[in-house]
Amino acid sequence: MHWVDEDGDSTRLLVQLWDANISALVSHRLLEVNDVAVTWFSPNGRFLAVGRKSENIIELWNLKDRKDPQRFTYPHRKLSLLCFSPTSDTLMVVFRQKPCHIYL
Numbered sequence: 001m002h003w004v005d006e007d008g009d010s011t012r013l014l015v016q017l018w019d020a021n022i023s024a025l026v027s028h029r030l031l032e033v034n035d036v037a038v039t040w041f042s043p044n045g046r047f048l049a050v051g052r053k054s055e056n057i058i059e060l061w062n063l064k065d066r067k068d069p070q071r072f073t074y075p076h077r078k079l080s081l082l083c084f085s086p087t088s089d090t091l092m093v094v095f096r097q098k099p100c101h102i103y104l
Helices: none
Strands: 002-006 009-019 024-033 036-041 047-052 057-062 070-073 079-084 091-095 101-103
Touching: 009 036, 036 079, 047 079, 057 091
Parallel strands: none
Antiparallel strands: 002 009, 009 024, 036 047, 047 057, 057 070, 079 091, 091 101
16 A cells, blocks of 8 residues: 655555565555545455545445445544554544544
8 A cells, every 4th residue: 555646646545455475466456545534454454444535434445345435424523543443343433623532
């Protein structure tokens, strides 16, 4: 996973798949996401959570099937952190603005 900065746009994310056992690139473009503010991988490596920068949307990408992501809306606040539980079955969303809110 790396940020793509073309024309000063550092909000585009390119996710590539690597085989860590043989250090080889498996997929040059697993998925590409624009307008990214915050990201977090699940501990089991199956999901990628993406908080959008200009929309109040969190996308949950299933990296195994790469189908359309699940989308969740949140109140208009500045998204600060996304974090999965150790079992990858719960996503915590934290907002910086006061009063600070945490959603599960």
